[in-house]
Amino acid sequence: xxxxVELFEMIRTRSLSYTYNSEKEIAFGDLNIAGGxxxxxxxxxxxGKTTLLHLLGGLLKNQQGTIEVNGTSLTNLxxxxxxxxxxxxxxxxxxxxxxxxxxSVEQNLLMAxxxxxxxxxxxxxxxxxxxxxxxxxxxxxIQELSLGQAQRVAIARAVLNKPSVILADEPTSAxxxxxxxxxxxxxxxxxxxxxxxxxxxxxxxRLKNRIHNLIQL
Amino acid sequence: xxxxxxxxxxxxxxxxxxxxxxxxxxLGIAMITILLLFSNQLQQKISDNTKGIDLVVGAKGSPLxxxxxxxxxxxxxxGNIKLQEADRLAKHRLVKNTIPMALGDSYQNYRLVGTTRxxxxxxxxxxxxxxxxxxxxxxxxxxTVARLLNLKLGxxxxxxxxLSEAGHAHEEHPFVVKxxxxxxxxxxxxxxxxxxSSIWLVHEHSExxxxxxxxxxxxxxxxxxxxxASDSTRELTALLLKYRNPIAAIQLPRYINSQTNxxxxxxxxxxxxxxSILGVGIDALTGFAYVLIFxxxxxxxxxxxxxxxxxxxxxxxxxxxxxxRSKLLWATQLEGVVLTFCGSVLGVALGHLVLxxxxxxxxxxxxxxxxxxxxxxxxxxxxVGSVVLGIVCSLIPSWQAYRTDIHxxxxxx
Numbered sequence: 001x002x003x004x005v006e007l008f009e010m011i012r013t014r015s016l017s018y019t020y021n022s023e024k025e026i027a028f029g030d031l032n033i034a035g036g037x038x039x040x041x042x043x044x045x046x047x048g049k050t051t052l053l054h055l056l057g058g059l060l061k062n063q064q065g066t067i068e069v070n071g072t073s074l075t076n077l078x079x080x081x082x083x084x085x086x087x088x089x090x091x092x093x094x095x096x097x098x099x100x101x102x103x104s105v106e107q108n109l110l111m112a113x114x115x116x117x118x119x120x121x122x123x124x125x126x127x128x129x130x131x132x133x134x135x136x137x138x139x140x141x142i143q144e145l146s147l148g149q150a151q152r153v154a155i156a157r158a159v160l161n162k163p164s165v166i167l168a169d170e171p172t173s174a175x176x177x178x179x180x181x182x183x184x185x186x187x188x189x190x191x192x193x194x195x196x197x198x199x200x201x202x203x204x205x206r207l208k209n210r211i212h213n214l215i216q217l
Numbered sequence: 218x219x220x221x222x223x224x225x226x227x228x229x230x231x232x233x234x235x236x237x238x239x240x241x242x243x244l245g246i247a248m249i250t251i252l253l254l255f256s257n258q259l260q261q262k263i264s265d266n267t268k269g270i271d272l273v274v275g276a277k278g279s280p281l282x283x284x285x286x287x288x289x290x291x292x293x294x295x296g297n298i299k300l301q302e303a304d305r306l307a308k309h310r311l312v313k314n315t316i317p318m319a320l321g322d323s324y325q326n327y328r329l330v331g332t333t334r335x336x337x338x339x340x341x342x343x344x345x346x347x348x349x350x351x352x353x354x355x356x357x358x359x360x361t362v363a364r365l366l367n368l369k370l371g372x373x374x375x376x377x378x379x380l381s382e383a384g385h386a387h388e389e390h391p392f393v394v395k396x397x398x399x400x401x402x403x404x405x406x407x408x409x410x411x412x413x414s415s416i417w418l419v420h421e422h423s424e425x426x427x428x429x430x431x432x433x434x435x436x437x438x439x440x441x442x443x444x445x446a447s448d449s450t451r452e453l454t455a456l457l458l459k460y461r462n463p464i465a466a467i468q469l470p471r472y473i474n475s476q477t478n479x480x481x482x483x484x485x486x487x488x489x490x491x492x493s494i495l496g497v498g499i500d501a502l503t504g505f506a507y508v509l510i511f512x513x514x515x516x517x518x519x520x521x522x523x524x525x526x527x528x529x530x531x532x533x534x535x536x537x538x539x540x541x542r543s544k545l546l547w548a549t550q551l552e553g554v555v556l557t558f559c560g561s562v563l564g565v566a567l568g569h570l571v572l573x574x575x576x577x578x579x580x581x582x583x584x585x586x587x588x589x590x591x592x593x594x595x596x597x598x599x600x601v602g603s604v605v606l607g608i609v610c611s612l613i614p615s616w617q618a619y620r621t622d623i624h625x626x627x628x629x630x
Contacts, residue, residue, distance in 0.1 A: 050628045059537060060624040080541045087539015094627060098534045100223075102230035107218055114218040116539035157538075169627070 009068075010035040010164060010197045011056060016065035018051055028052050028065075031215065033197060035070075035164065038188060040208065041201040043217030049201040050169055052217070056199065057090055057167045058082045070164050087116025091158030091196065093187070095170040097150045099142045105129075105153050106138045112160045128156045131190060148179060155186060159194045166191050168200040172207060184210045220544075224552045231524065238517045239560045245509030246564025246599055248502065251572055253595050256499050258587050260492065263289075266404050267484035269339045271466065274298070274306060274473055275455035280482035281491060287318050287455040288484050290328050290404055293379075294320050298479050300438055300451035306473065307439045307456070311465035316457040317440040319416040322376040322387065327362045329376050329392075329409045331416035333440075336457070337398070340405040346370060347396030353415045357396035361406040368394050376419060387419045413441045417451065514610050517556050521549065521614040532618055533626035545618040553611025554604050561603030565596050 010033055017027040026048040033039060043049045054060035055067060058074050061082075067074045070089060077085055091112075099108050106125055113120045129135040132152045137145060145153065151171075158166055168187060172180040184200075184207050191198035199215075200207060208214070228235045266288055275283045276296030285292035307315040316339070319331030330336070334349060337357070347370045350357050358368055368374070373391040392411065400406055438446045440453070460466055473481040525532075532545055573589035 054624045054628065057537070059627060080543075083536065083539055083541040086537060090537070092534075092537045092627075094534075095629075096530075098530045098627075100226075100531050100534070102226040103218075103223070107222065107226065110218040111223075111535070112538050115535055115544075120218060 008034050010037070010070055011199075012068045013056075014066045016052075016055065016063060016067060018048070018055060018060070018063045026051060028055075028217070029215075031056075033199070035197055036192075036195055037213060038191060038198040038211050039200070039213045039215055040211045041199055041215045041217065042203065042205075042208075043201075044203055047217040049203070049217055053167050053169050053199065053201040056165075057092060058086050059092075084117065087112075088118070088161065089164050091161065091163040091166040093154055093158045093166065093168040093171050095173060097154035099150060099153055099157070101142045103142070104138075105134075105140050105142070105145070108142065108153060109157050109160050112157050116161055118161055124160060125156075128160050131193060132156050132186060148182075151183060152186065155183075155190060159190050159196065162194050163196055165197045165199070166194075168198070168202075170202050170204070171200065173202060173204050177206065180204065180206050220548055220551060221555075223548065224555055227524070227528075227552060228555065231520070234520050235556070238513060238520055238556050239563060241513035241516055242510060242557060242560030242603070243564035243567055245506045245513060246561045246603065247567035247571060248506035248509065249599065250565050250568025250596060252499055252503055252506070253593060254568065254572055254589070254591065255587060256495075257593055257595075258591065259495075262403075263488045263492070264485075265402070267488055269459065270457045270484050271460045272458050272470060272473075272481050272483055273455055274303070274458060274479050274481050277478065277480045280480060281487050283455065283480065283482045284484050284487040285491075286320070287457065288404070290330075290408065294454045295480075297452035297454060298456070299449065300441065300444060300453055301447065301449055302477060302479060303453050303456050304439050304446050306458075306477070306479070309469070309472075311461050311469050313459045313461040315440060315459075317413055317453050318455045318457060319413045319452075320454040321416060322378060322419060324374050324376050324392070324409060325366055327359075327366065327407055327409055329356070329411060329416065331411055331413040333412070337405065337410060339457075340401045340403045342401050342405055343399045345397045345399045347394070350395055350411050350415075353412065353418055354390060354392050355395045355415070356392045356409050356411045357398060358394055358410070359398050359406040359408045360400035362409055363397045368397075370394055370397065390419045412443075413453065414443050510606070513560065514557075514606055517553060517607070518610040518613070521553055521611050522617070525549065525614045525617050529621060529626050532621045533623045536621060536623045537627065542619050542621075545621065546615045549615035549618040550608055550611045553614070554607035557603040557607035557610065558600070561600050565599060 011031055013028065013031045015030065017025055019025045028048070041049050041052060051060065055063050056069070058077070072085065074082065074085070100111065103111070109125045109128070110120050125138070126135065129138055132155060134149055134152050134156070137149055137153070142150065166187070171187065172183050175183060187198060187200065188210055200211065270288060273283055273287050275287060275294070276298050278295030282292050283295050286294050303317065306312065314335065316333055316336045318336070320328065322329040337349075344357070345360065347357070362368065372394045375386050375388040375391050377386045392415070398405065436446045438444045438448070440456075441451070444451050460469065470481040470483065473479055535545060569589050572587065576587055576589055
């Protein structure tokens with residue numbers, strides 16, 4: 001019974017804390033997040049949302065305590081192992097979409113498998129673009145996209161490698177109510193379609209309507 | 218996607234900047250290429266043309282002029298030497314063989330040389346058509362002369378005094394073309410060859426005024442068998458001679474310069490002296506080319522450095538997608554190398570193209586035998602050097618890329 005629970009536990013942290021500039025320490029409560037779960041990481045600015053999200057995503061190191069993702073302890077990974085682990089297991093979405101402006105939509109998406117060292121499957125690109133309703137934008141340059149389209153491309157890039165965990169940092173805070181609603185719906189449905197655990201760090205209370213699991217900082 | 222696609226996309230995203238950097242570097246490289254081709258070929262030409270000539274003996278004057286006139290045929294004679302004296306020297310025990318040179322006339326800027334077959338043999342000349350000159354007023358012409366003046370077998374022409382078209386024409390003594398040589402890629406291609414006595418014949422009228430001196434003995438000259446050895450009225454411009462043994466190289470020039478009214482000059486020594494004079498100009502231009510390359514390297518460095526700042530989010534997001542630090546380091550290095558490599562390939566091509574246009578437009582460069590389509594191993598060094606340059610320019614930017622702090626960049630502070 002115990003092993004059964006272990007297998008399905010996607011993210012598990014124990015006595016996690018992070019010290020800023022060797023003075024300000026933020027401690028986080030232990031997390032146990034099952035595979036496929038969707039969580040909101042709520043808190044005001046400066047409460048450590050982004051720090052926790054980056055720690056969970058392996059973007060930030062040197063924490064105290066342990067983080068296990070999909071059975072792997074991030075603390076034990078070397079820098080380059082962590083890079084590879086990120087590429088294979090995570091999808092990241094940020095407040096700004098951070099697409100590579102020099103590349104086309106398709107090239108941006110293909111960067112995900114390329115950098116993760118996976119095979120570049122163009123039909124997977126088609127599939128994801130279709131799921132997000134922007135299949136016709138494939139050849140376009142990033143500058144030619146509207147803000148909403150660009151955000152969808154960023155989401156598409158995050159889910160392309162079928163990650164086990166999707167981490168989103170304030171994906172909706174700059175959006176109006178309608179767009180917020182649409183993006184959150186997209187995130188939830190695309191995470192479900194790809195069987196990924198979704199954690200959204202935000203101070204945007206509007207998302208509570210859609211995701212009910214909360215981690216309050 | 219791959220690294221090259223990414224780099225080309227980045228370079229294409231800043232087309233003007235990329236173009237400027239490539240162009241700047243290619244100008245420097247092109248300049249070096251041109252200088253390299255030019256000086257190498259000139260040196261090659263000089264050594265080809267002086268092959269087989271150990272010493273040039275002529276009238277006293279500038280030794281460099283003597284060489285330029287009698288070996289390269291681009292200067293005027295220093296004066297004449299007496300056939301008698303030349304004959305004496307030809308029989309010297311340290312001299313292996315000698316070739317007489319009688320200059321003074323030209324046809325359409327191409328020089329007439331009164332000499333012997335040995336002169337043509339010096340450059341391993343072969344006949345294309347016709348025969349060698351046998352009698353007075355018969356000529357065998359070089360390949361370039363035939364081509365550019367459109368001369369054919371049996372054509373006749375009158376030579377002009379001096380080395381310009383404006384010279385006094387000797388119309389009463391026309392020459393007839395008896396043979397045309399195959400190209401030798403030496404100075405011979407630009408010459409009209411005849412025997413020594415034809416040159417005398419053309420100038421006879423001036424010597425008619427002289428009292429004809431009855432020769433003391435009737436033995437024939439060694440150099441010009443048709444003349445008497447003791448004929449004191451006969452003159453030559455110069456003698457090309459070959460040493461019998463290494464001792465001659467030490468003794469002969471000193472003997473000629475001190476014991477006779479003639480001077481001796483070594484083609485290889487004078488050519489080296491000439492080249493060291495030219496070398497100052499070539500060095501100055503090369504220095505300028507290196508300044509251009511340095512500026513282009515600086516410009517590439519600044520472009521990469523600035524674009525790295527703009528790209529800090531790109532770098533961070535690529536790290537989040539699984540790119541390792543070293544991958545970003547290589548990508549930045551490769552971007553610099555692609556720029557410098559493109560620049561140097563373009564530069565080498567540009568250098569050859571410019572030289573080609575130059576040879577097409579400037580007739581003298583053709584007679585100097587400069588060929589734009591010769592490649593030297595140094596050009597390969599230029600390409601390798603440009604790769605090193607690319608690595609050096611992108612050292613600091615790639616280190617920046619390597620050190621990108623993903624958390625700080627993506628957290629937005």
